[in-house]
Amino acid sequence: MKAAVLTKFGAPLSVREVPDPVLGTGEVLVDVVAAPVLPYTGEALAGDRGFQLDLPVTIGIGAVGRVRAVGPDATRLAVGDWVLCDPTLRSRDHALTPDIMLQGWSARGEGGLRLQRPYGDGSFAEQLLVPTENAIPLGPIDPANAGRWVAATVVSLVPYGGFLAGELRPGETVVISGATGNFGSAAVAVALAMGAARVVAPGRDEKMLAELEKRFGSRVRTVVLTGDEDTDREAMAAAGPVDLVLDLLPPSVGGGPVRAAAMTVREYGRIVLMGGVQDDLSLPYRWLMRNGITVRGQWMYPRWANLRLIELIRSGLLDLNQFEVTEFALDDVHAAIEHAAATGGKFHATVLRPGNDTNPVR
Template sequence: MKAAVLAEFGSPLSVQEVPEPVLGSGEVVVDVVAAPVLPYAAEVFTGQRQYLLTLPVTPGAGAIGRVRACGPDATRLAPGDWVLCDPTVRARDDALTPDITLQGLSARGEGGLRLQRHYGQGSFAERLLIPTENAVPLGPLDPAEAGLWCGVLCLCLVPYGGLLAGGLQPGETVLVSGATGNFGSGAVAVALAMGAARVIAPGRDERALAGLERRFGGRVSTVRLTGEEDRDRERMLAAAGAPVDLVLDLLPPAAGTTPVRAAAMTVRERGRVVLMGGVGMLDGDELALPYRWLMRNSVTVRGQWMYPRDAPVRLAALARSGLLDLGQFDVTEFALGDAAAAVAHAAEHSAPFRLTVIRP
């Protein structure tokens, strides 16, 4: 079969003939119809992000496709079924703290690298091998819409995991730190789909902020950041007009700690802060929050990597119901042979509600 291969960090993707995946018990082979291209994929492939990724590799995290073959333990999946391929692969021999690899992207620690030896090859390929539990049934799907479904679900799963971790309840006020970014704008859409009464969206990009207001109307209040921590915090609180129940941070590594802290400290007494961004990842400063403020206000601060196992099923249901409006998103599609161009396009057009996918 054909696949895009990253031979070494900094080299361009090349489309090659690679071995077919070999089906085993507890596994599914999927014919890939659409695979998302992350906005920061180029940073991973050059080595800038320092992700744990064994090379050479077929990259690509997640996909939508149709089941080609199932292992003997599959009781409901059948060839031809449309599925979302969840890239978060968890080891099965430790239920409390399983080793994790993000298929075609990264790994968590040495155990994740060991798991990567078997499940390391990603979705920039004609076919993909995944654990049975990572094949999420989607029901009937128009093949022409596969790219849109792929882009939206794979993008929105990350902030959805953060909102679930923060225990978002209908009627609450959410502040999305990094709302003008790719994942952040997805978080705004998902929070509203989950019933948030109001979403506070801070950022520096005035055009992106105006776009959020046009899309969502009065349920979204935008705030232009100045870079002055205390002033920005006051502006965010004024925009909320009510206690902030939950802060979700999705800022990238280059953002620094100042906007993260300004946003986090808007949360009300007994509020929740969920950290999912990349601050400090590339040898930057670590986030410092005042001990006394945390203690006296009973604030919960939680880190969240990716999402729980049942999140893909629940997010797909939000999309099926229409609560998460797929029509808010624009997708650009590339053939597998143009994988390198797709990666460049995703980097150059990293903007709210803009998606890039590869269609093998």
């Protein structure tokens, strides 16, 4: 099969023939129809993000495709079924603290690197081998919409996991720190789909803030950030009692904007940290203690979140048509990476179409 292989950080991807994956027990083999190209893919391949990967490896995080073959432990999946390939892989031998890796993308610690040995290769390829539990049934879909499905699910699952961790309830007010970014803008749509009464969307990108207001109307209140913590905190808090703050800010941001958003939360409110900020976060001890504030870190999402997010899409609460998709062939992967960086996500998704979506058995 053909795949895009990373041989060295900082080197271009090599699109070449590689051995077909070999199906084993506890696995599903999928013909990849659509794979997302995240806006920071170029940074990851250059090594700027510090991701742990054993090279060489086929790159690519997540996919939508059709089942080519299943192992003996699959009792419901069948050849030809449409599936979402969840890139969050967990070890099976410790239920409380499983090792985790993102297939074709990064790992967490030594245990995550060990998971790469059987499952390191990602979705920029014609076929993808995943553990059985990571092939999530989608039900019938229009093949033309495969790109939208993968764009909506892979990007939206991250903030959805944050809202689940923060126990978002219908009728609550949410501050999304980083709302004008790729994951942050998707978070606005997900929060409203989950029943948030109001979403406060702070950011510096005034064009994107105006777009959020246009898309979602009066339930979204935008705030143009000034860079002054006190001023920004007061502007965000003006929307009323804030029940939950979800931080999705990128590595380039310091701790100040995180703190400004976090401290808008009401007494007994919740803060969920999911971004890539590298600085330590200083929050006042007495404020946390006296107000009963819950602060939680969250990386990715629980396994069952996939099914619930698919149901949100199927119900129409989360609209696939919000995502504009530009598709590229696998041979054009370098152009796809450049396009993803230039468009910056924010409801504009870049997708690879590696193979044939009409017949999963060739």
